[in-house]
Amino acid sequence: xxxxxxxxxxxxxxxxxxxxxxxxxxxxxxxxxxxxxxxxxxxxxxxxxxxxxxxxxxxxxxxxxxxxxxxxxxxxxxxxxxxxxxxxxxxxxxxxxxxxxxxxxxxxxxxxxxxxxxxxxxxxxxxxxxxxxxxxxxxxxxxxxxxxxxxxxxxxxxxxxxx
Numbered sequence: 379x380x381x382x383x384x385x386x387x388x389x390x391x392x393x394x395x396x397x398x399x400x401x402x403x404x405x406x407x408x409x410x411x412x413x414x415x416x417x418x419x420x421x422x423x424x425x426x427x428x429x430x431x432x433x434x435x436x437x438x439x440x441x442x443x444x445x446x447x448x449x450x451x452x453x454x455x456x457x458x459x460x461x462x463x464x465x466x467x468x469x470x471x472x473x474x475x476x477x478x479x480x481x482x483x484x485x486x487x488x489x490x491x492x493x494x495x496x497x498x499x500x501x502x503x504x505x506x507x508x509x510x511x512x513x514x515x516x517x518x519x520x521x522x523x524x525x526x527x528x529x530x531x532x533x534x535x536x537x538x539x540x541x
């Protein structure tokens with residue numbers, strides 16, 4: 379926002395021309411807001427201007443002066459709080475990045491353990507299957523007998539548990 383203030387006291391005309399706040403710029407059909415804050419030097423210049431106004435000015439001008447000085451003080455307090463909150467946000471974002479890293483590691487480990495469990499369950503189910511203990515026909519040994527625990531050994535070896 380751009381502000382212009384002009385008033386006359388006696389033979390002197392006072393001019394104040396300053397900008398603060400949001401400016402909009404069109405980009406590819408979109409409006410992008412760019413927030414610009416007054417620098418501390420600009421604030422000091424505005425404060426000095428209002429503080430050096432003659433005391434015998436019109437009461438409405440003096441009221442505006444007082445209001446404006448209070449607004450500057452409030453604005454500075456809000457900017458300090460804004461700065462503190464931005465720092466807090468940056469810290470929270472950094473912590474969130476760390477937690478996301480841990481989450482990703484835990485998800486990968488969970489998937490790995492799930493795959494290991496599937497292989498173990500597959501081997502156990504084969505040994506739990508009653509058909510692997512029956513004799514398919516005369517002269518043949520049951521599947522479990524001919525396997526001699528090889529399926530279990532292979533599964534354990536694949537999982538790095540042979541020992």
